[in-house]
Amino acid sequence: MSEKDDAAAEEVAALLADYRVVIEVPLHWGDQDALGHVNHVRYFRWCETARIVYFEKVGLMKLHREREIGPIMAAVANDYRRQLTFPDVVHVGARVTRIGTTSIGLEHRVVSRSQSTVAAEGKSTHVVFDYNLQRPTRVPDEVRRAIEELEGRAFPRS
Amino acid sequence: MSEKDDAAAEEVAALLADYRVVIEVPLHWGDQDALGHVNHVRYFRWCETARIVYFEKVGLMKLHREREIGPIMAAVANDYRRQLTFPDVVHVGARVTRIGTTSIGLEHRVVSRSQSTVAAEGKSTHVVFDYNLQRPTRVPDEVRRAIEELEGRAFPRS
Amino acid sequence: MSEKDDAAAEEVAALLADYRVVIEVPLHWGDQDALGHVNHVRYFRWCETARIVYFEKVGLMKLHREREIGPIMAAVANDYRRQLTFPDVVHVGARVTRIGTTSIGLEHRVVSRSQSTVAAEGKSTHVVFDYNLQRPTRVPDEVRRAIEELEGRAFPRS
Amino acid sequence: MSEKDDAAAEEVAALLADYRVVIEVPLHWGDQDALGHVNHVRYFRWCETARIVYFEKVGLMKLHREREIGPIMAAVANDYRRQLTFPDVVHVGARVTRIGTTSIGLEHRVVSRSQSTVAAEGKSTHVVFDYNLQRPTRVPDEVRRAIEELEGRAFPRS
Numbered sequence: 001m002s003e004k005d006d007a008a009a010e011e012v013a014a015l016l017a018d019y020r021v022v023i024e025v026p027l028h029w030g031d032q033d034a035l036g037h038v039n040h041v042r043y044f045r046w047c048e049t050a051r052i053v054y055f056e057k058v059g060l061m062k063l064h065r066e067r068e069i070g071p072i073m074a075a076v077a078n079d080y081r082r083q084l085t086f087p088d089v090v091h092v093g094a095r096v097t098r099i100g101t102t103s104i105g106l107e108h109r110v111v112s113r114s115q116s117t118v119a120a121e122g123k124s125t126h127v128v129f130d131y132n133l134q135r136p137t138r139v140p141d142e143v144r145r146a147i148e149e150l151e152g153r154a155f156p157r158s
Numbered sequence: 159m160s161e162k163d164d165a166a167a168e169e170v171a172a173l174l175a176d177y178r179v180v181i182e183v184p185l186h187w188g189d190q191d192a193l194g195h196v197n198h199v200r201y202f203r204w205c206e207t208a209r210i211v212y213f214e215k216v217g218l219m220k221l222h223r224e225r226e227i228g229p230i231m232a233a234v235a236n237d238y239r240r241q242l243t244f245p246d247v248v249h250v251g252a253r254v255t256r257i258g259t260t261s262i263g264l265e266h267r268v269v270s271r272s273q274s275t276v277a278a279e280g281k282s283t284h285v286v287f288d289y290n291l292q293r294p295t296r297v298p299d300e301v302r303r304a305i306e307e308l309e310g311r312a313f314p315r316s
Numbered sequence: 317m318s319e320k321d322d323a324a325a326e327e328v329a330a331l332l333a334d335y336r337v338v339i340e341v342p343l344h345w346g347d348q349d350a351l352g353h354v355n356h357v358r359y360f361r362w363c364e365t366a367r368i369v370y371f372e373k374v375g376l377m378k379l380h381r382e383r384e385i386g387p388i389m390a391a392v393a394n395d396y397r398r399q400l401t402f403p404d405v406v407h408v409g410a411r412v413t414r415i416g417t418t419s420i421g422l423e424h425r426v427v428s429r430s431q432s433t434v435a436a437e438g439k440s441t442h443v444v445f446d447y448n449l450q451r452p453t454r455v456p457d458e459v460r461r462a463i464e465e466l467e468g469r470a471f472p473r474s
Numbered sequence: 475m476s477e478k479d480d481a482a483a484e485e486v487a488a489l490l491a492d493y494r495v496v497i498e499v500p501l502h503w504g505d506q507d508a509l510g511h512v513n514h515v516r517y518f519r520w521c522e523t524a525r526i527v528y529f530e531k532v533g534l535m536k537l538h539r540e541r542e543i544g545p546i547m548a549a550v551a552n553d554y555r556r557q558l559t560f561p562d563v564v565h566v567g568a569r570v571t572r573i574g575t576t577s578i579g580l581e582h583r584v585v586s587r588s589q590s591t592v593a594a595e596g597k598s599t600h601v602v603f604d605y606n607l608q609r610p611t612r613v614p615d616e617v618r619r620a621i622e623e624l625e626g627r628a629f630p631r632s
Contacts, residue, residue: 025500029526030357030519032350034402035289039346040231041206044199045504052503052560073198077235086350086526131193184341187368188361188515190508197504203346210345210402244368244508351605356547357518364515389514393551447509 011116012091019093019109020150021054029086038084043120044076047108050094051124054106058146060128069137072129074103078122082115089113096147099155102136103127104147169274170249177251177267178308179212187244196242201278202234205266208252209282212264216304218286227295230287232261236280240273247271254305257313260294261285262305327432328407335409335425336466337370345402354400359436360392363424366410367440370422374462376444385453388445390419394438398431405429412463415471418452419443420463485590486565493567493583494624495528503560512558517594518550521582524568525598528580532620534602543611546603548577552596556589563587570621573629576610577601578621 016022025046033039055061055071064070084090091111098105103125110120130137148154174180183204191197213219213229222228242248249269256263261283268278288295306312332338341362349355371377371387380386400406407427414421419441426436446453464470490496499520507513529535529545538544558564565585572579577599584594604611622628 023500025502026498028499028519028523030349030355030522033346034348034350034352035228035230036350039206040234041199041202041346044202045502048199048504049502049560070193072193072241073238075235075237076198077233079233080231083230086523182342183344184339186341186361186365188364188507188513191504192506192508192510194508199504203344206346207344207402244365351544351546355522356550357515357522360515360518386509388509388557389554391551391553392514393549395549396547399546 008113008116012111012113015111015116015118016091016093016109019095021050021057021095022091022093023050023053024089024091025049026089027084027086031084032086036085038086040078040080043078043080043110043122046090046092046110047076047078047094047122047124050092050108051106051126054094054096054150058143058150059140060143063140063143064131068131069140070129070131071104071126074125074127076122076124078108078120080120082112082117082119084112084119088115090119096151096155097123099139099144099147102138104139166271166274170269170271173269173274173276174249174251174267177253179208179215179253180249180251181208181211182247182249183207184247185242185244189242190244194243196244198236198238201236201238201268201280204248204250204268205234205236205252205280205282208250208266209264209284212252212254212308215308216301217298218301221298221301222289226289227298228287228289229262229284232283232285234280234282236266236278238278240270240275240277242270242277246273248277254309254313255281257297257302257305260296262297324429324432328427328429331427331432331434332407332409332425335411337366337373337411338407338409339366339369340405340407341365342405343400343402347400348402352401354402356394356396359394359396359426359438362406362408362426363392363394363410363438363440366408366424367422367442370410370412370466374459374466375456376459379456379459380447384447385456386445386447387420387442390441390443392438392440394424394436396436398428398433398435400428400435404431406435412467412471413439415455415460415463418454420455482587482590486585486587489585489590489592490565490567490583493569495524495531495569496565496567497524497527498563498565499523500563501558501560505558506560510559512560514552514554517552517554517584517596520564520566520584521550521552521568521596521598524566524582525580525600528568528570528624532617532624533614534617537614537617538605542605543614544603544605545578545600548599548601550596550598552582552594554594556586556591556593558586558593562589564593570625570629571597573613573618573621576612578613 031038031042093109108122112119189196189200251267266280270277347354347358409425424438428435505512505516567583582596586593601610
């Protein structure tokens with residue numbers, strides 16, 4: 001890697017320093033739409049993957065495999081800052097910012113490697129859902145503890 | 159159609175009565191993800207189409223074809239109310255709720271035919287963008303007038 | 317509908333007369349890629365839905381829900397005849413052309429309503445798969461009979 | 475990397491030794507469908523990207539940007555060998571196997587890193603298309619030469 005690449009990599013890392021989970025996503029040519037830039041819908045796919053990696057780390061996906069208790073999407077929002085075009089690699093961070101009684105709030109950030117800047121930022125809320133009973137259930141204590149350990153701080157009980 | 163179908167169709171229509179543009183979207187089996195319901199990302203694709211139909215009606219897509227001035231996504235958010243599964247048809251409404259100097263605000267609503275209820279609702283903000291100059295530009299007067307005619311009301315100048 | 321629309325609808329129907337299952341798919345603006353036409357990948361999504369409707373009709377999806385025996389994709393191919401653009405509606409037919417010991421062969425046809433012509437045609441092979449045992453299993457007799465009834469002809473035992 | 479990882483990486487590389495262009499694609503959770511494995515449609519998206527990288531290398535995408543002469547999909551086929559699940563990384567190779575008067579034939583191979591084996595293989599045919607005139611045009615000599623150089627062999631004139 002050249003010095004220039006090093007500097008860019010440092011900028012990307014700095015923009016995602018507060019995110020405990022970061023994934024790298026090389027763009028596909030087909031992510032682009034008829035306007036010639038990456039379609040806004042794709043960003044949600046990337047953020048979802050970052051989130052699943054996060055949920056896996058804190059035991060929520062295992063819970064879903066073993067007991068059909070897992071996250072269900074309640075709300076999601078994205079602000080778009082920059083257009084993206086193929087080829088590029090985006091670095092996508094996810095972090096938990098809120099733990100409710102039955103819900104978990106996250107923030108996402110999409111950073112373009114070629115532009116060394118934030119391309120999009122978003123928030124989402126996920127309910128812990130019992131897919132057997134088809135209703136929300138409490139955030140399990142072990143998941144809460146795992147999130148607190150990963151984020152390095154305690155979250156207020158709401 | 160049976161009487162029951164008639165009643166359901168009326169409920170769907172009532173839920174979208176305030177939306178000037180409504181499209182019908184039959185779900186694909188492949189819209190579903192590993193959790194067995196329609197993935198949240200797909201809803202954004204449907205809302206986008208309803209929006210493009212809207213933008214076409216008010217002359218914004220024509221402007222893009224002729225002068226490369228068209229909408230660019232600034233922000234979008236969805237709240238999810240109900241899980242969707244294949245097979246089903248969703249009716250997706252779009253309406254303008256705000257016209258700024260260089261931006262347009264919309265609301266979207268996704269109604270499930272099989273459940274006769276709102277499956278998701280959302281908002282989005284779109285900047286009118288000059289793709290040649292790569293910068294925002296004013297909402298053209300003829301677009302503003304066409305929106306006001308379609309919505310049947312005047313929008314305050316901001 | 318005008319006489320012109322009637323004539324177009326008849327042409328579309330004639331092109332799909334040999335297909336026992338036909339679905340209607342309104343295109344999304346976002347199905348288009350940076351070349352300004354519908355991306356080739358989307359055609360596979362539509363054919364898949366037509367196929368799932370077919371498999372549902374002959375009991376194969378029910379078998380999957382009840383006993384985890386269902387279709388798994390072995391091969392698929394498409395020939396592209398015409399470019400598609402938004403807005404349009406495609407009519408997508410599926411029919412079984414071959415029943416093997418553990419596999420089923422299908423043909424698909426995508427017809428554009430606006431062009432009243434075949435936009436793409438394809439073939440696929442699906443293995444009947446026991447998802448519990450993770451191996452192929454025989455095409456169940458009741459599925460074979462249901463296919464023969466739907467297609468109105470007997471298929472040779474291979 | 476452990477020795478085990480090294481061995482796996484060597485296997486992956488060996489399986490793609492004959493492919494001049496290879497891209498790495500980390501899977502998304504959302505690539506999986508309701509059957510719990512990666513949906514067959516996604517493979518086409520990855521192969522497309524590998525192909526675009528190839529076409530870029532041999533000057534065909536530049537030709538499209540400058541003179542609207544570029545590839546258009548005529549046919550594509552995939553054989554599926556292994557199920558894929560998230561998380562995994564696939565390595566996707568593309569190579570040209572045939573140059574016709576107005577068309578180019580490619581082969582693709584999808585290798586799973588976690589399984590160190592071929593997950594899918596396919597073929598595609600692309601016509602060199604003049605998007606202005608909306609008709610096929612000859613494979614430009616400089617593109618032919620660039621392909622021959624990349625592949626390290628001459629292709630028969632057809």
